[in-house]
Amino acid sequence: MTDSVGVVATQRAVLTQRGPLVLASGAALAHVEVAYETYGELSPARDNAVFVCHALTGDAHAAGWHEGARRPGWWDNLIGPGKALDTERFFVVSANLLGGCSGTTGPQSVDPATGRPYGPDFPLLDMADFVTAHRGLLDHLGIDRLHAAVGGSLGGMQVLEWALQEPDRIDRAVLVAASSRLTPENIAFSSVARAAILEDPDFHDGRYADHGASPSHGLKIARMMAHITYVSGTSLEAKFGHRRATSGTDKRLGADFEVEDYLQHQGESFLRRFDALSYLHLTRPMDYFDPFGSHPDVVPSTRFRLLSFDSDWRFPTAHSLRIRDQLAARGVAVDHTEIASPWGHDSFLLEPPGYHDLVRGFL
Amino acid sequence: MTDSVGVVATQRAVLTQRGPLVLASGAALAHVEVAYETYGELSPARDNAVFVCHALTGDAHAAGWHEGARRPGWWDNLIGPGKALDTERFFVVSANLLGGCSGTTGPQSVDPATGRPYGPDFPLLDMADFVTAHRGLLDHLGIDRLHAAVGGSLGGMQVLEWALQEPDRIDRAVLVAASSRLTPENIAFSSVARAAILEDPDFHDGRYADHGASPSHGLKIARMMAHITYVSGTSLEAKFGHRRATSGTDKRLGADFEVEDYLQHQGESFLRRFDALSYLHLTRPMDYFDPFGSHPDVVPSTRFRLLSFDSDWRFPTAHSLRIRDQLAARGVAVDHTEIASPWGHDSFLLEPPGYHDLVRGFL
Numbered sequence: 208m209t210d211s212v213g214v215v216a217t218q219r220a221v222l223t224q225r226g227p228l229v230l231a232s233g234a235a236l237a238h239v240e241v242a243y244e245t246y247g248e249l250s251p252a253r254d255n256a257v258f259v260c261h262a263l264t265g266d267a268h269a270a271g272w273h274e275g276a277r278r279p280g281w282w283d284n285l286i287g288p289g290k291a292l293d294t295e296r297f298f299v300v301s302a303n304l305l306g307g308c309s310g311t312t313g314p315q316s317v318d319p320a321t322g323r324p325y326g327p328d329f330p331l332l333d334m335a336d337f338v339t340a341h342r343g344l345l346d347h348l349g350i351d352r353l354h355a356a357v358g359g360s361l362g363g364m365q366v367l368e369w370a371l372q373e374p375d376r377i378d379r380a381v382l383v384a385a386s387s388r389l390t391p392e393n394i395a396f397s398s399v400a401r402a403a404i405l406e407d408p409d410f411h412d413g414r415y416a417d418h419g420a421s422p423s424h425g426l427k428i429a430r431m432m433a434h435i436t437y438v439s440g441t442s443l444e445a446k447f448g449h450r451r452a453t454s455g456t457d458k459r460l461g462a463d464f465e466v467e468d469y470l471q472h473q474g475e476s477f478l479r480r481f482d483a484l485s486y487l488h489l490t491r492p493m494d495y496f497d498p499f500g501s502h503p504d505v506v507p508s509t510r511f512r513l514l515s516f517d518s519d520w521r522f523p524t525a526h527s528l529r530i531r532d533q534l535a536a537r538g539v540a541v542d543h544t545e546i547a548s549p550w551g552h553d554s555f556l557l558e559p560p561g562y563h564d565l566v567r568g569f570l
Numbered sequence: 571m572t573d574s575v576g577v578v579a580t581q582r583a584v585l586t587q588r589g590p591l592v593l594a595s596g597a598a599l600a601h602v603e604v605a606y607e608t609y610g611e612l613s614p615a616r617d618n619a620v621f622v623c624h625a626l627t628g629d630a631h632a633a634g635w636h637e638g639a640r641r642p643g644w645w646d647n648l649i650g651p652g653k654a655l656d657t658e659r660f661f662v663v664s665a666n667l668l669g670g671c672s673g674t675t676g677p678q679s680v681d682p683a684t685g686r687p688y689g690p691d692f693p694l695l696d697m698a699d700f701v702t703a704h705r706g707l708l709d710h711l712g713i714d715r716l717h718a719a720v721g722g723s724l725g726g727m728q729v730l731e732w733a734l735q736e737p738d739r740i741d742r743a744v745l746v747a748a749s750s751r752l753t754p755e756n757i758a759f760s761s762v763a764r765a766a767i768l769e770d771p772d773f774h775d776g777r778y779a780d781h782g783a784s785p786s787h788g789l790k791i792a793r794m795m796a797h798i799t800y801v802s803g804t805s806l807e808a809k810f811g812h813r814r815a816t817s818g819t820d821k822r823l824g825a826d827f828e829v830e831d832y833l834q835h836q837g838e839s840f841l842r843r844f845d846a847l848s849y850l851h852l853t854r855p856m857d858y859f860d861p862f863g864s865h866p867d868v869v870p871s872t873r874f875r876l877l878s879f880d881s882d883w884r885f886p887t888a889h890s891l892r893i894r895d896q897l898a899a900r901g902v903a904v905d906h907t908e909i910a911s912p913w914g915h916d917s918f919l920l921e922p923p924g925y926h927d928l929v930r931g932f933l
Contacts, residue, residue: 232819331821391806391829392798398830399794402837405824406787408771424769424788431762432795435755443754449860456595458694458858460850461768466754467761474765487823495821497812 211279212246212287212294215271217310219243222343231333237319241344242267242310243302246286247294249350256350257292257570258341258377259301260358260365262555263489264481266309269301270294284558291567297354304365305340306332306488314484315416327413329484334492335501338369352376355570359383359555360522361493367530368498374507381566383514383555386526387498387533393521394494396436400429401490404483413484426483427474434473439518439551499533511541512569514562516554574642575609575650575657578634580673582606585706594696600682604707605630605673606665609649610657612713619713620655620933621704621740622664623721623728625918626852627844629672632664633657647921654930660717667728668703669695669851677847678779690776692847697855698864701732715739718933722746722918723885724856730893731861737870744929746877746918749889750861750896756884757857759799763792764853767846776847789846790837797836802881802914862896874904875932877925879917 220241222228227235244267249256259269259282270286272279280301286292292299303311306329314329345353356377358366363385370380386393404410407425411418447466453459462471511534515527524545534541548559582603585591590598607630612619622632622645633649635642643664649655655662666674669692677692708716719740721729726748733743749756767773770788774781810829816822825834874897878890887908897904911922 232821331823333819333821388812390803391810391812391827392803394827395798395806395829395833396795398825398827398833399791399798401823402794402825402834403766403791406790408787424771425791427769428762428766428788428791431765432759435758435762440753440755443758447754449751449754456696458595458696458854460694460764460854462761462765464754464757464761464857466758470758470761471765491821491823494827 210287210289211283212271214274215244215246215268215280216273217242217244217267219310220344220347222340222347228339228343230330230339231335232330234330236312236330239305239312239340239343240310241302241305241312241340243300243344244268244270244280245301246270246299247297249298249348253350254352254354255297256345256353257297257299258345258353258356259286259292259299260341260356260362261301261304262358262360262362264477265362266307267301267303267311270299281556285563285566291563292357292570293567297570300344300348302341302344304337304489306337306485308482308485311340313482314413314488315482324416326416326484329488332488332492334364334368334496334498335372337365337492338372341365341369342373353378355379355381357381357383357566358385360385360552361489364493364496364498368496370507370509370511371498371502371505374505374509377507377509379569380509380511381514381569382511382527382530384516384519384522384527384552385513385530386493386496386522387530388496389494396433397490397494400433401487403428403432404487410483415483422483423478426481426486427478429486430477430481431470431474434470436521437552439520439549441518441549442551445549506537507539509539511539512565513541513543514565515543515545516548516551516559517545518549519552519554521552573650573652574646575634577637578607578609578631578643579636580605580607580630582673583707583710585703585710591702591706593693593702594698595694597693599675599693602668602675602703602706603673604665604668604675604703606663606707607631607633607643609633609662610660612661612711616713617715617717618660619708619716620660620662621708621716621719622649622655622662623704623719623725624664624667625721625723625725627840628725629670630664630666630674633662644919648926648929654926655720655933656930660933663707663711665704665707667700667852669700669848671845671848674703676845677776677851678845687779689779689847692851695851695855697727697731697859697861698735700728700855701735704728704732705736716741718742718744720744720929721748723748723915724852727856727859727861731859733870733872733874734861734865734868737868737872740870740872742932743872743874744877744932745874745890745893747879747882747885747890747915748876748893749885750859750893752857752859759796760853760857763796764850766791766795767850773846778846785846786841789844789849790841792849793840793844794833794837797833799884800915802883802912804881804912805914808912869900870902872902874902875928876904876906877928878906878908879911879914879922880908881912882915882917884915
């Protein structure tokens, strides 16, 4: 594993030792912990930190291997010795999102005021709040400036929000397959996914844990549907074609075609690692996200590199071009490249030709 | 209402007076009724009949007004005096699909063998079975040949199947936004919609009626998701933009953006008119549909006109081109036109410029 950061463990930082974490809405969280991992060494000048922002269903475990795990972190192909985020040069930090369910404070965390999980009382988050938690973690680690912040999809949105919120803290920003304003179609897919959860009879107004229940039916359907939008028609065609388990007139209503088994597996495995309330709380801030509207006069000193993929129909290139035009209009240094890739939105997790070099070259 | 066929009523024909209706699978239905409507007059030579095949959620009520109704039939803009399907020239027949829930025998009909609704025991259907019922209705009406058969989406698939099943019965076929083989992405969307129903705890293995229950959660989600694929990003953008009910930091997890209210309405109203088992039985035959494979050597005498819409991403133009190429390779007369329309797949129900003229001119 010479090209791997090797065995890693998730750590935790408490962000509320000097007072509650105040959210964009005015609500406050009395106790916030952030789960994070780091790869590589912080330089003596503390000037080589790269912050990685994860997407909707990611977590702090971006690279390396957990003890005994069967697979590495979700961005292990990008982060490691000699890789685009070269851990021989950079100190890479990755943290689970506020509102998440993988170690950072979220809806299933205990509310100190009641001694019980927040459940449906967890406050609604804004993209700015994800960044507030990231900022708190950086302060905790004693890092003033970032060499770079890097994120794909929702991760890229956090990077954009952060650069506008702290216009002098981030030297370089890489936004991959991100957006500065969702389309009604984007919102529609998220809304149906949330409706599948919110209207599941086992949701119990968000108190499903109290009922010993879980809106697993809705969460599974939400994930299956969303997954279709993360891939491309081309990649599904190449992978599954029209192949099925039965033949001739032996047919069934339930899963039969290979693409159906694949989606069933995606949905089932998601239930083992994700919480329904976190799904609601992490998706909703994207719909309301409007960073250029909420930071109308900010001119970040950050240089931006925007990347998008030609087969991504969830956040197609038009989203990146809109970000580019808004930044350029403010005089911010920005470039954009559309990368050829057959794998749709999920390309940001894969290695289509040229992609990793464009990240490496910029850093 | 001089351009309307006026007040109409749905009629019923029993197709099984001389014996059971035998399905492609070998199963048989002992009693089959078909709900249908007709518009215009059958000519003395009985040579002016046009059969309209409905799409997934359509019914026999294609044109005119039911007594006291607030809206006309679903294809009233196409069918009527002076319209593309001119009822002053043609005798138009429209029938609810076998397996449906709007008057034709389907899963909620009584099984004569048990005296109870079929429920989950309703046999799996093939596209050929939809056509078998149409053929039975034509025989019942004493019509040997069709001047034309016309259908959009699933309706177009029935027309294609019919022309291959009875290669000398249909003079002209109009297939709008149809397909001869679904892509894995098509199947994926349908599969998630069916999973929402099949895995709804209130589905009770299809015996929900016996339990006084209904998988309405799953059926609503299925419809909401499917609806996104019937429209286009462009039309959603034009209709809803980013508008929402709340403002500022007043946000919510539940529906807030106008596009969300719209989808909620689509889902809720669907529950009042559609049965979950019918949804399963009418969607599944599309996934298995492979008419050129199942009729390898048939050369219909039918002339075909294929129409598709440039914004349709559910059954984009590539599907129509595949049909055109397959028909042309057999020496069948066929033409195809892609029509500019912003409304996505649902364009077949609307009137983008040129569309109705292309139907009228062909008939």
